[in-house]
Amino acid sequence: MTRVFNFSAGPAALPEVVLQQAAAEMLDWHGSGMSVMEMSHRGKEFIAIHAQAEKDLRELMGIPTNYKVLFLQGGAIGENAIVPMNLLRGKASFDIVNTGEWSKKTIKEGKKYAKVNVVATSEADNFTSVPAFETWKRDPDAAYLHICSNETIGGVEYNFTPDTGDVPLVADMSSNILSRPIDVSKYGLIYAGAQKNIGPAGLTIVIVREDLIGQALPITPSAFDFKQQADADSMYNTPPTYAIYIAGLVFQWIKAQGGLAAMEAHNRKKAAVLYDYLAASSFYSNPIAEGCRSLMNVPFRLKDEALDEAFLKGAKERGMVQLKGHRSVGGMRASIYNAMPVAGVEALVAYMKEFEAAHA
Amino acid sequence: MTRVFNFSAGPAALPEVVLQQAAAEMLDWHGSGMSVMEMSHRGKEFIAIHAQAEKDLRELMGIPTNYKVLFLQGGAIGENAIVPMNLLRGKASFDIVNTGEWSKKTIKEGKKYAKVNVVATSEADNFTSVPAFETWKRDPDAAYLHICSNETIGGVEYNFTPDTGDVPLVADMSSNILSRPIDVSKYGLIYAGAQKNIGPAGLTIVIVREDLIGQALPITPSAFDFKQQADADSMYNTPPTYAIYIAGLVFQWIKAQGGLAAMEAHNRKKAAVLYDYLAASSFYSNPIAEGCRSLMNVPFRLKDEALDEAFLKGAKERGMVQLKGHRSVGGMRASIYNAMPVAGVEALVAYMKEFEAAHA
Numbered sequence: 001m002t003r004v005f006n007f008s009a010g011p012a013a014l015p016e017v018v019l020q021q022a023a024a025e026m027l028d029w030h031g032s033g034m035s036v037m038e039m040s041h042r043g044k045e046f047i048a049i050h051a052q053a054e055k056d057l058r059e060l061m062g063i064p065t066n067y068k069v070l071f072l073q074g075g076a077i078g079e080n081a082i083v084p085m086n087l088l089r090g091k092a093s094f095d096i097v098n099t100g101e102w103s104k105k106t107i108k109e110g111k112k113y114a115k116v117n118v119v120a121t122s123e124a125d126n127f128t129s130v131p132a133f134e135t136w137k138r139d140p141d142a143a144y145l146h147i148c149s150n151e152t153i154g155g156v157e158y159n160f161t162p163d164t165g166d167v168p169l170v171a172d173m174s175s176n177i178l179s180r181p182i183d184v185s186k187y188g189l190i191y192a193g194a195q196k197n198i199g200p201a202g203l204t205i206v207i208v209r210e211d212l213i214g215q216a217l218p219i220t221p222s223a224f225d226f227k228q229q230a231d232a233d234s235m236y237n238t239p240p241t242y243a244i245y246i247a248g249l250v251f252q253w254i255k256a257q258g259g260l261a262a263m264e265a266h267n268r269k270k271a272a273v274l275y276d277y278l279a280a281s282s283f284y285s286n287p288i289a290e291g292c293r294s295l296m297n298v299p300f301r302l303k304d305e306a307l308d309e310a311f312l313k314g315a316k317e318r319g320m321v322q323l324k325g326h327r328s329v330g331g332m333r334a335s336i337y338n339a340m341p342v343a344g345v346e347a348l349v350a351y352m353k354e355f356e357a358a359h360a
Numbered sequence: 361m362t363r364v365f366n367f368s369a370g371p372a373a374l375p376e377v378v379l380q381q382a383a384a385e386m387l388d389w390h391g392s393g394m395s396v397m398e399m400s401h402r403g404k405e406f407i408a409i410h411a412q413a414e415k416d417l418r419e420l421m422g423i424p425t426n427y428k429v430l431f432l433q434g435g436a437i438g439e440n441a442i443v444p445m446n447l448l449r450g451k452a453s454f455d456i457v458n459t460g461e462w463s464k465k466t467i468k469e470g471k472k473y474a475k476v477n478v479v480a481t482s483e484a485d486n487f488t489s490v491p492a493f494e495t496w497k498r499d500p501d502a503a504y505l506h507i508c509s510n511e512t513i514g515g516v517e518y519n520f521t522p523d524t525g526d527v528p529l530v531a532d533m534s535s536n537i538l539s540r541p542i543d544v545s546k547y548g549l550i551y552a553g554a555q556k557n558i559g560p561a562g563l564t565i566v567i568v569r570e571d572l573i574g575q576a577l578p579i580t581p582s583a584f585d586f587k588q589q590a591d592a593d594s595m596y597n598t599p600p601t602y603a604i605y606i607a608g609l610v611f612q613w614i615k616a617q618g619g620l621a622a623m624e625a626h627n628r629k630k631a632a633v634l635y636d637y638l639a640a641s642s643f644y645s646n647p648i649a650e651g652c653r654s655l656m657n658v659p660f661r662l663k664d665e666a667l668d669e670a671f672l673k674g675a676k677e678r679g680m681v682q683l684k685g686h687r688s689v690g691g692m693r694a695s696i697y698n699a700m701p702v703a704g705v706e707a708l709v710a711y712m713k714e715f716e717a718a719h720a
Contacts (some may be wrong), residue, residue, distance in 0.1 A: 082583030202600025221441030240562025
């Protein structure tokens, strides 16, 4: 068995020790005689797994007690509908900052349920930056203000947490949750699809301040009503049990690494290796404004896109996969989430140098 | 490692060979150097897994080419909202037969979106039968007629497929899909949460006649718009990739057993062992009308419910778990889905005899 360095934007690489443990426990979890996949979600074994996962996540992120943690389904695209359904609270509109592809999806879907007020956009610079906070035209009557804290496709990340006052801040953190410490109390709601830094696709984590829930639109499906799910410990419907189990193993792995401060140091180190090389190279380029460059998703272009295919082929031969950029952006993208080791980024840069030397 | 006989109603037992293969492939699927959990849903490896799973399901169930097969999220409770959102097609109401707990959930949720016309109910006999088709007060203008083909909690199963003429028949088959051959062409839409006969919780399969989709209500979340998902091969949002992979292994296991005809013989044999013993016993009873008894979920009661706890304790000591009935019904329930071997049911009956002899 040879494991590759997997730069996929999601579903993405998981810590090898997590996969080893999952394989070892597949037929018999802790002497229960069952796979976690086979357990009733209402049995004492799974309830313990679920409770431990929530406890570890609360500890890792420092989630205050007045926030609910929900383990749901539907992903970020689901949340684009589910969040307004739950969070409008009698108001007619929400604010949003447009920083790229994922913001655009949120705007389009949100219009089904509310008036969507784009308070700032980086469209003018082709979504290569985060608009300065001072320029945002915020509405004090908005139900909430939505940001995408890391644009997975564009590779743009917030380096600040906006202070939106009495208007709750909602963040799609799908691709940078758990990558560094954040102050949860500054947010009204955080959500994240699991398939980047948490675990398998099919699980969506929602962290929501409890005073914001309980006023869902009447057309909200019960399975996606945050209050009904909070009251039922995320078991109003059968939760994605196996994905929650894997997420729990990932949380334990992060704790063993030293928590989110250690993750941030690890992620900054990897990103520096790659960005420093990109900055020094005239063969490769990264279009994102300094200070807005994502620690998680690093898009880059070759000088001559006719070489893209040869670059990807050579990478694959060296055990590095999923480096092709999103179809809407082109070029390359290296996603270097928590589970990507420093060695993976070093191997990528070594190959990039080799390729540059051969083709420059 | 000792594996138990797991009678859980869902999530439920899976074929041991499926779990063995999943464990063996956990770190490296077919030499890809990745776990299936780590694969991009748009990469060629996962696209092949997904396509094979759909192909095998189509072959097993004989799904006609004018039906779409969708791999979604949200479970049966999600579908209680998602189906009317998608299938009302400008009409104001749908018909439903009330056969118990799951029908009641469908009625309650459906009222958010439509007028719900209960065409027949078995409430008078405490949901121990399926109302005779001749008595159904059907509305020819209904958008569709909904049935729950197997009531997981009550243990009541349809032994016929109603002919609803031009009104499309919708069936929640969560707990009996793949247990026997059916004629898909008699249905407008079939859905099933995976966690009984298909795979891990978090995956929902929808089989829908293509002329019925494309008229979703404007408030339908895109992630749950059948037409948008059909047009995107269930990849409008990131699908629950690992659950689809496990489902695919289960489909291959069913094919290796001889397909759905062989599954039906297997399931009838197991059910006969249990129902025949219950019929002959004066210590245990099953309340369900003959002809409506589920092949999948067998509820039964002890003569004296004061003995319930001792019964469950003894069962657990003998490696048989999850036999407690649903809280809304009480007593016991043995769920004996496809993956339950005959030996499991024989072991249960042997223990029931032993317990009866000791306590009668």
